Amino acid sequence: MTMKKYNFTRRQFIATTSVGAIGAIVTHRLPSVGKSLNVSDKLALVGGSPVRSSGWMDWPVWDPEAEDSMLTVLRSGKWYREWGNLVSEFEKKYAGIIGAKRALATASGTTALETALHVLGVDAGDEVIVSPYTFIATYNVVFNQKALPVFADTDQETFTINPDKIEAKITDRTKAILPVHILGLPADMNRINAIAKKHSLVVIEDACQAWLAEYDGKKCGTLGDLGCFSFQNSKHLPSGEGGAITGNDDKLMDLCYSYHNCGRPYGNSASEYSGYPFRGGNKRMMEIQAVILLSQMKRLQKDADKRLENARYLDSKLKNIPGIIPYKLADGATRSAYHLYPFRYKKEQFDGLPREKFLKALSAEGIPCSEGYGPQYNDGLMEEALNSTGYKRLFSKQRLDAYREELKNLPDNDQLTREAVWLFQNMLLGDRKDMNDIVNAIQKIFENREQLL
Numbered sequence: 001m002t003m004k005k006y007n008f009t010r011r012q013f014i015a016t017t018s019v020g021a022i023g024a025i026v027t028h029r030l031p032s033v034g035k036s037l038n039v040s041d042k043l044a045l046v047g048g049s050p051v052r053s054s055g056w057m058d059w060p061v062w063d064p065e066a067e068d069s070m071l072t073v074l075r076s077g078k079w080y081r082e083w084g085n086l087v088s089e090f091e092k093k094y095a096g097i098i099g100a101k102r103a104l105a106t107a108s109g110t111t112a113l114e115t116a117l118h119v120l121g122v123d124a125g126d127e128v129i130v131s132p133y134t135f136i137a138t139y140n141v142v143f144n145q146k147a148l149p150v151f152a153d154t155d156q157e158t159f160t161i162n163p164d165k166i167e168a169k170i171t172d173r174t175k176a177i178l179p180v181h182i183l184g185l186p187a188d189m190n191r192i193n194a195i196a197k198k199h200s201l202v203v204i205e206d207a208c209q210a211w212l213a214e215y216d217g218k219k220c221g222t223l224g225d226l227g228c229f230s231f232q233n234s235k236h237l238p239s240g241e242g243g244a245i246t247g248n249d250d251k252l253m254d255l256c257y258s259y260h261n262c263g264r265p266y267g268n269s270a271s272e273y274s275g276y277p278f279r280g281g282n283k284r285m286m287e288i289q290a291v292i293l294l295s296q297m298k299r300l301q302k303d304a305d306k307r308l309e310n311a312r313y314l315d316s317k318l319k320n321i322p323g324i325i326p327y328k329l330a331d332g333a334t335r336s337a338y339h340l341y342p343f344r345y346k347k348e349q350f351d352g353l354p355r356e357k358f359l360k361a362l363s364a365e366g367i368p369c370s371e372g373y374g375p376q377y378n379d380g381l382m383e384e385a386l387n388s389t390g391y392k393r394l395f396s397k398q399r400l401d402a403y404r405e406e407l408k409n410l411p412d413n414d415q416l417t418r419e420a421v422w423l424f425q426n427m428l429l430g431d432r433k434d435m436n437d438i439v440n441a442i443q444k445i446f447e448n449r450e451q452l453l
């Protein structure tokens with residue numbers, strides 16, 4: 001992921017702690033959550049003892065029970081999905097837990113999104129309305145279709161696309177809306193679907209961080225025309241690489257299968273065709289990946305429930321610390337997946353302590369954290385695309401110049417990228433004491449902020 005992590009290695013940690021022991025003013029243990037900390041507690045960043053010196057749970061977690069099935073597949077030589085049946089079995093089970101009629105497994109979340117965009121007709125020269133606050137793959141898949149990712153500004157409270165900003169971005173080239181349930185937080189799908197309907201646009205959900213997240217009581221990935229998931233190594237349902245498309249329309253799902261399988265006809269209408277009636281590529285999942293997924297799927301719901309419970313506890317505590325503003329769920333969102341636990345850091349309440357310094361101080365207290373996504377549209381990839389022969393052919397100079405100006409006008413997203421703080425999903429699998437460590441560390445930094453100013 002393109003984000004900076006502020007996390008100490010074990011060795012750095014020990015060093016910090018021992019320096020702290022020499023330099024510590026106060027060595028007593030921190031009081032539990034809720035009580036005010038002693039103002040003379042020395043922050044770990046300046047040599048005090050960290051709130052937490054033990055590590056956090058590793059991710060992913062492998063279940064040795066799956067080792068036999070792994071070996072069976074390995075020895076069978078049936079590694080390709082059409083020679084085995086495990087990818088199909090996984091697809092049925094995944095569709096089941098998401099509440100979709102069908103699922104198609106793919107090589108990655110990126111290829112799932114590309115397949116969905118293709119079958120829904122996103123073509124060269126089209127425009128797709130996207131959230132700017134997302135993993136870079138969401139930008140890339142639109143570029144890979146030779147379409148223009150047009151950003152609608154972010155709602156800073158929900159971290160997701162602001163539905164009020166979508167309609168102004170629609171042009172006669174707009175074909176689709178690609179909302180992202182970023183960090184696991186569901187986007188405001190009722191509003192997005194209503195806008196799409198009004199303007200005859202298709203909706204593709206980037207649910208690559210939103211396994212089991214819910215909107216209006218339905219699972220993310222079932223709310224648009226097609227939903228896309230990732231099973232990359234860091235994700236909640238990991239298989240190293242992997243992805244899936246979910247949908248309820250058999251015809252569309254058959255087309256997805258075809259596209260991901262070299263364009264070969266598939267499904268009910270397959271007998272109407274011969275040879276290669278469609279374009280396509282190879283975006284298939286391997287049987288080995290399905291073994292991992294079938295095993296990992298056993299823990300998905302339990303993990304999700306644990307993360308939810310811990311996130312709710314953090315919500316209730318962190319909101320009481322000045323300058324810490326936990327995420328808000330979008331209207332209609334009923335459950336987040338917490339791929340990250342996000343809040344906004346308002347440095348004004350910390351007497352101007354820069355976020356960078358806050359993050360360093362929090363890591364030093366033993367709490368891994370990240371600043372999250374930056375304003376990636378300034379990183380160079382937009383110009384690299386717009387200056388390519390293809391884009392100059394497909395879009396007028398006027399459109400591309402106007403587009404460049406639009407990139408400078410995403411004030412809410414710009415501000416969010418300056419204020420966001422993320423905690424990682426594996427931390428939310430801990431117990432109440434682990435959550436108290438997080439709260440205590442932030443509270444300690446707040447109360448002792450002058451040590452860093």
Ligand SMILES: *Cc1c(COP(=O)(O)O)cnc(C)c1O
Nearest residue numbers: 108109110135137208209230232
């Ligand atoms: C991980 C991710 C993707 C891409 O998935 P890969 O499996 O890594 O290709 C797309 N969008 C978002 C929001 C993601 O987090």
